[in-house]
Amino acid sequence: MELVMAIAIGALTTCGVWLMLRPRTYQVIMGLCLLGYGVNLFIFSMGRLSVDSEPVLTPGLEATLLQYDDPMPQALVLTAIVIGFAMTALFLVVLLAQRGFFGNDHVDGQGDAE
Amino acid sequence: MTGGLIQSITAALMPHLMIAPILLPLVTACLLLFVGDRRHRTKATISLSATVINLAVAVALLLWSKQGEGPSAFGVYLPGNWDVPFGIVLVLDRLSGLMLLLAAMVALMALLFALARWHKAGAHFHPLFQIQIMGLNGAFLTGDLFNLFVFFEVMLAASYGLLLHGSGPSRVKAGLQYISINLAASSLFLVGAAMIYGVTGTLNMADLAARIPDVASADRALLHTACAILAVAFLAKAAMWPLNFWLVPAYSSASAPSAAMFALLTKVGIYVLLRLSTLLFSPEAGHSAGFGSEWLAWGGMATLAFGAIGMLASQRPARLAGFSVIVSSGTLLAVLGFARPELTASALYYLPSSTLAVAAFFLLAELMDRSRTDPASQRAPEDEEDHLPFALADLEIARTANLDEDEEVLIGRAIPATTALLGLAFICCTVLVAGLPPLSGFIGKFAMLSALLPLQSGTPAVSAASWTLMVLVITSGLFALVALSRTGIRFFWAPMERGGHMLRVAEYVPIAVLIGLCVLFTVRGEAVMRYTAATASSLYHPRGYIDAVFSAQPLPTPTNAERLGVPVPEKQP
Numbered sequence: 013m014e015l016v017m018a019i020a021i022g023a024l025t026t027c028g029v030w031l032m033l034r035p036r037t038y039q040v041i042m043g044l045c046l047l048g049y050g051v052n053l054f055i056f057s058m059g060r061l062s063v064d065s066e067p068v069l070t071p072g073l074e075a076t077l078l079q080y081d082d083p084m085p086q087a088l089v090l091t092a093i094v095i096g097f098a099m100t101a102l103f104l105v106v107l108l109a110q111r112g113f114f115g116n117d118h119v120d121g122q123g124d125a126e
Numbered sequence: 127m128t129g130g131l132i133q134s135i136t137a138a139l140m141p142h143l144m145i146a147p148i149l150l151p152l153v154t155a156c157l158l159l160f161v162g163d164r165r166h167r168t169k170a171t172i173s174l175s176a177t178v179i180n181l182a183v184a185v186a187l188l189l190w191s192k193q194g195e196g197p198s199a200f201g202v203y204l205p206g207n208w209d210v211p212f213g214i215v216l217v218l219d220r221l222s223g224l225m226l227l228l229a230a231m232v233a234l235m236a237l238l239f240a241l242a243r244w245h246k247a248g249a250h251f252h253p254l255f256q257i258q259i260m261g262l263n264g265a266f267l268t269g270d271l272f273n274l275f276v277f278f279e280v281m282l283a284a285s286y287g288l289l290l291h292g293s294g295p296s297r298v299k300a301g302l303q304y305i306s307i308n309l310a311a312s313s314l315f316l317v318g319a320a321m322i323y324g325v326t327g328t329l330n331m332a333d334l335a336a337r338i339p340d341v342a343s344a345d346r347a348l349l350h351t352a353c354a355i356l357a358v359a360f361l362a363k364a365a366m367w368p369l370n371f372w373l374v375p376a377y378s379s380a381s382a383p384s385a386a387m388f389a390l391l392t393k394v395g396i397y398v399l400l401r402l403s404t405l406l407f408s409p410e411a412g413h414s415a416g417f418g419s420e421w422l423a424w425g426g427m428a429t430l431a432f433g434a435i436g437m438l439a440s441q442r443p444a445r446l447a448g449f450s451v452i453v454s455s456g457t458l459l460a461v462l463g464f465a466r467p468e469l470t471a472s473a474l475y476y477l478p479s480s481t482l483a484v485a486a487f488f489l490l491a492e493l494m495d496r497s498r499t500d501p502a503s504q505r506a507p508e509d510e511e512d513h514l515p516f517a518l519a520d521l522e523i524a525r526t527a528n529l530d531e532d533e534e535v536l537i538g539r540a541i542p543a544t545t546a547l548l549g550l551a552f553i554c555c556t557v558l559v560a561g562l563p564p565l566s567g568f569i570g571k572f573a574m575l576s577a578l579l580p581l582q583s584g585t586p587a588v589s590a591a592s593w594t595l596m597v598l599v600i601t602s603g604l605f606a607l608v609a610l611s612r613t614g615i616r617f618f619w620a621p622m623e624r625g626g627h628m629l630r631v632a633e634y635v636p637i638a639v640l641i642g643l644c645v646l647f648t649v650r651g652e653a654v655m656r657y658t659a660a661t662a663s664s665l666y667h668p669r670g671y672i673d674a675v676f677s678a679q680p681l682p683t684p685t686n687a688e689r690l691g692v693p694v695p696e697k698q699p
Contacts (some may be wrong), residue, residue, distance in 0.1 A: 032310065037302065044309050051313045058324035084323065088272055092316055093315055095279045102286060106302050110280075113295040119306075121299050 024050035037107045037117045039102065043078055048096040052089050059085035133193065135165040136186040139451070143190075144203040144218050147181045147263035148227055150176055155256035161250060163543060170241050173252040177234045177586030184195035184223075184230035191223035200674030202269075207680045211333045217269035217675060220661040222476075225266040225397050228478045229390050231643065232485045233259050235636035239489050242632040247292040247381065254291070258284035258387055265394050269675060271319050271329040274398065278315065278363075282308050285391060288384035289376060296379045304376040311362040318356025325349045330611025334673035335405040335668055339412040350417055353406065357399065357418060365455045366430040374436065374448035382492035392451055393481055396458050403465070404665040405672075416465060423463025423591055427598050429456030434602035437609040443491035443617075447484060450559045453602055454480040455615060460595050461574055469577045474658035479647045483558035486640035488552050493633060494617055543630040547682060549618045551560040551634075554641045556614065560607040561599075571599055572654070598640060643644040 024046050031043030056104035064082050066073060073079050107117075114121035136143060154176035161169050193199050201218035203677075204210070237255060245251045261281025268274050288309075315527045324330055325345050328338050341349055362369040373392075377385050399422070407417045433452030440446045459474040554565065561567040578592045647654055664670060682692045 032306070040306055044306065047310070049314050050224070051316050055320040055517065058320040061553070068257055070185055084329075085320065088316075088320065088323075091276065095276070095312075098283070099279075099312075102283070103305050103309070105303075106286075106298060106305060108292065109290075109293075109298045110302050119302065 013061055013063070017053065017061060021050050021053050035118055035120075037110060037119055039101055040106060040119060044103065045100060048092075048100070049102075052092055052096070055085050055092060057088045060063070068099065132186060132189060136190045138188075140190060140690050141201050141203045143183065143186065144201050144216050144267065145205060147187070147230075147267065148260055149214075150180055150183070151256040151260035151263070152329070155260070158253045158256065159250075166246055167251045170245065171254065174237060174241070176256060177237050177259070179229075181227075181230040186227040187218055188227045191218055191220050192660070200671060202675055202678040204678055205682055206669050207683065207686070209680055210678055211328055211330050211567055212431070215269040215271050215330065215332075215675060215678065216267045217671070218267060218659065218662060219330075219671065221397070221401065222266045223600050224474065224478065224657070225393070225660065226263060227483060228257065229262045229266070229664070230485050232386060232390055232481065232640075233262075234309065235485065235640050236383040236386040236489070239386070239633055239636040240381075242630045244292070244381050248290075250287070254284050255383075255387070257290060258416050260284075261557050262390060264396060268329050269323065271331060271334070275312075275315055275319060278394075279312065281391065281394065282312070284386075285388060287379045288387065291384055292381045292425075294379075294679060300379040303372055303510040307362065307372045310358045314355050314362075315359035316552075318352050318354075321348065321352030321355065325620040325669075327353060330675070331405055332672045334678075335408070335411075336405060336487060338406055338414055339355050339410060343413070343415075343559055345662040346413055349406045350414065353402075353417065356402075358366065360395045360398050360402075361425070361459075362395075363451065364399060364459060365392050365393065365429065366459055367427045367432040367450050367452075367456070368425060368454055370429065370455075373452060374445055377448040377451060377488070378444035382489050385488040386443070387486060388453055389481055389484045392455050392479060396455065396477070397464070398667065399459070399463055400470070403462070405668045410669070418434050418634070419463050419465045420591075423460050423465070423595070425590075426458070426460025426463055427595055430455070430598045434598075434605040439611065439677070441559060443494050443613060444488070446613060447487040447491050449488060450484050450606065453559075453606065454484060457571075457574075457599060457602075458599075464578075464591075465666075466577070466594075467526070467666045468659075469574060470660040471655065471662040471666065472570060472573030472577050474661055475573060475647075475651075475655055476567075479558070479566035479570055479644050482640045482647075483555060486551070486637050487555045487559065487639050487641070490548070490555060493548055493629065494635075505641065526527045545618060547629065547634060549614070551637050551641060552610075552618070554644075556607065556610040558644055560604045562607065564648065566651070568649060569651050575599065637689045 027047075028043045028047030028050055029097065031039045031046065034040065044056075053082065055089060067083070069075055069080070113115055116122070154172060158169055158172055161172065186200075190201065191199055197221075201216075201220075203216040204213055205216060206213040208214075233255075240251065242256070259279060261277050261279075261284055262278030265274060265281060268277055286301060286305050289304055290297055318329065319329060320335065325341060325348050326334055328334055328337060336347070358369070365373045377388050378390060403417075403422070405421065406416050409415050409420070413419075430453060433449050433454075433456050436449040437446055440449055454476075456471050458477055461469050463475075556562075557565050558567040561571040575596055578588065578596055580588060680686060680690065682690060687693065
């Protein structure tokens with residue numbers, strides 16, 4: 013599972029960075045989204061990957077992280093997702109405004125977008 | 127008498143007063159959303175009174191934090207009433223008190239300036255402005271790494287709105303780039319914070335500082351990588367070269383009051399770097415002691431050089447102000463990289479005075495641009511090229527240049543009062559930014575240079591890095607002086623037709639007050655220096671901070687009494 017997770021994070025981040033460096037605004041926003049997904053998975057994996065561990069304290073089971081899932085990264089990732097979503101929405105608005113002003117979708121507002 | 131009164135009121139309100147700098151702007155912003163778009167007067171009144179109260183709270187908190195004989199009194203507040211490493215925590219010490227007061231002063235002056243005309247230029251200026259204050263205050267008060275991320279995002283989200291305030295192609299274009307670089311930096315912030323949690327199992331700054339010496343040597347490299355990734359996020363905010371190319375286009379295209387607030391944002395990056403580097407990499411941190419400080423010093427010097435050259439290459443006042451932000455950041459980063467208490471003390475003196483000067487400069491830059499007579503060449507929002515708003519090169523200075531249209535001699539004629547006032551403010555800004563005597567910019571730089579030189583016995587020998595920094599600080603002052611006097615001459619002394627442009631009192635007063643505060647810094651230099659010296663000494667002895675945070679106890683309630691081992695409090699009837 014570690015390998016699958018690592019490859020997924022790596023692929024998302026690579027694609028995100030490459031798209032972010034592209035000259036068109038739509039590619040940039042897609043890049044930022046992918047980068048955000050990669051980062052969210054990364055935060056999630058920092059709580060250690062485990063299968064079938066209890067999420068909520070149950071009586072009779074010792075209250076250590078060996079027995080349970082770490083709740084902290086899940087709380088963090090939830091906050092990060094919400095903030096990331098809001099920022100993407102805002103970025104989309106600015107992207108449309110830029111297109112309205114310059115009539116093209118180049119990040120500098122001019123030049124060949126190809 | 128009044129001081130005693132303030133202190134007794136503050137003592138009665140503490141520790142709950144500590145959450146006021148966050149709650150007050152938040153509640154005000156919510157309230158402002160319910161006021162109709164056209165009721166400018168109501169909105170302005172609410173916003174202004176909240177900002178004034180915010181300033182009063184900041185003063186009270188600063189006075190509280192410098193009470194007592196110890197290097198610093200620590201205020202610790204547990205907003206969730208949970209024990210320390212688990213719940214979030216707000217911490218007030220001398221450094222956060224100083225930053226709160228600085229932010230409150232700049233915010234009040236920027237708001238006053240905006241009330242003259244800018245706040246009507248678009249919707250929701252006031253709520254965004256209040257949220258910006260909330261984000262700044264939260265970032266200065268929080269004692270938790272993830273909460274810091276949240277307040278960073280609050281602050282940035284408001285700054286995106288403020289940057290776009292007034293609209294126009296150049297703002298939208300600069301905004302797009304500003305938002306994307308900050309989103310990328312936020313991703314790095316998250317990666318760094320998550321890695322630190324993965325290695326140490328905590329995000330509480332005091333808990334982190336206590337645990338770092340015991341990190342296993344196999345994990346040490348991972349921890350350092352995490353801290354370096356985290357630092358890149360802050361350095362992008364603090365405008366270290368080569369992470370600062372976004373700054374000048376964004377700041378110089380923002381409306382003047384927003385730009386004055388943005389002068390504070392770079393200082394948040396510097397505040398966080400100072401806070402975390404002194405807490406996490408103190409001499410008590412074992413193998414991690416002093417991690418990254420060399421990078422900070424050399425990176426700061428590169429930033430300083432970049433900013434100074436950029437100033438020489440700029441024409442428009444707003445761009446000059448943008449580059450002076452970079453110069454100020456570079457100086458601070460380089461000096462903090464040396465990690466010596468006496469140097470940090472002088473840097474903490476330089477920080478507020480340079481921030482006030484740059485904020486005043488941003489406000490003044492707009493008045494200077496607007497004061498040109500020709501409406502067509504006035505600074506239009508879409509004029510993003512770095513040209514003066516009038517063409518001096520095309521101007522043939524004939525022998526009759528000193529004669530007006532009636533062939534009367536211009537020399538000896540009184541300069542219009544508005545031009546004289548603007549010129550006076552410009553001279554003060556020049557003196558402050560370039561660090562010339564007699565104002566506080568000079569005292570700050572002088573204190574730094576004298577701390578770098580081994581004037582007292584017992585200080586270490588001057589290293590190559592110290593020499594480089596000294597040369598750079600002096601040269602950048604010279605470059606700033608050259609660039610600013612060139613612009614000043616072209617704006618105020620060039621033979622130009624001048625119309626009866628308006629200078630509103632409401633727009634001039636904030637600039638005058640900001641410069642006046644710098645003069646106050648000069649006059650009361652010794653008192654400020656004593657304060658910053660005590661701040662620096664408490665920063666480099668993080669044991670006090672850690673102990674203060676861990677000694678905070680949640681209030682007993684029926685639900686946590688059993689866990690805390692105290693008798694269950696009786697319910698209030």
